[in-house]
Amino acid sequence: MSIMALEQLASYIYEFCGIDYSKNLPSLESKITYRIKELGLNIWEYCGYVKIEEKERDTLIELITVNETYFFREENLLRELQTNILPKFEDYSKEKTFRIWCAACSSGEEPYTLAMLIKETMLFEKSSVEIIASDINKKVLDKAEKGVYSSKSLSFRKMPYGMLDKYFDKIEDDYKVKDEIRKLVKFKNLNMFDKNIEQEVGRVDIILCRNVLIYFDTEFTKKAALSFYNILNETGYLFLGHAETVTNVNPGFDTVYTPSIFYYKKGEKA
Incomplete structure (x- = not known):
C-alpha cells in the first residue's frame, strides 16, 4: 500500500x-x-x-475509533462523583437543569452509569437532570440510544450487585436499560471539533471526556480544552483519563487532587 x-x-x-x-x-x-x-x-x-x-x-x-467500554468503569472516579461532586449541585431547582456532557460516549455504558449513579444519590428528585452523550461514530451511537446489551457482554463485568435487576429489563438473551434511566440521557452525533460544538452542547456543570485526548496532538488538545472551558458553567468540573491533562494547554483549569484520582475545576482564565 x-x-x-x-x-x-x-x-x-x-x-x-x-x-x-x-x-x-x-x-x-x-x-x-x-x-x-x-x-x-x-x-x-x-x-x-x-x-x-x-x-x-x-x-x-x-x-x-476505539469503542471498548463497560458499565461502572473507574470505581474511584464514580465514588468521587457520588461523594464529593454531585452533592455540590443538589440545590438546583426545577428552574435550573443539572447538566452533564459525556463526550465520546461510545456505546452508552458511561452515560447510563452516570444516570444510575444520579438515581442512587436521590439528590435530584426535585430537579431536572440532563446528560448529553455524544460520539462521532454513528454506529455505536445507534446502539447506545437503543440501550440494549447482550447478557454475555463484557459491558457488565463491573456491574455492582443488585444494579442489573434494578435498572435493566431482561429481554430473552439481552438486557435493556429501563426507561427511567434512558430518559435522563440525550444522545447526539457530534464531532468535538465542529465549529458549533458549544451551541450544540450548551452550558453544562460536568464534562467527562475520558481516554480521548490521548489520540490528539497539542493543537487539537488545546482546541478541545478551550471548548471544555467555554461549555462549563463557572462552578463546573472536567474529568479526563489518567494519562491526559489540560494544564499545559489551558491554564484556566485548576487541578483537584485526591488520594485516588485527579480532575479539574473551572477557574479564571489567565
Missing part, C-alpha cells in the same frame, strides 16, 4: 476529527485494508472516494 496515499488519508482524518495517525501508518493500514478490498479500490482511489461519500466517512470513523 502506498505510503504517500496513507499519509494523505491520515492527513484527511486529522483535519476532520483530530485523530493523528501520521506516526502510526501501519495501524491505519491494518484498519482499512479489508474495507478497501471490499470496495474494489486501491488506496489512492479510496482517498478520493471517502472525501465525496459521507456514508463512507462514517464507515471510516467506525474503523479507526
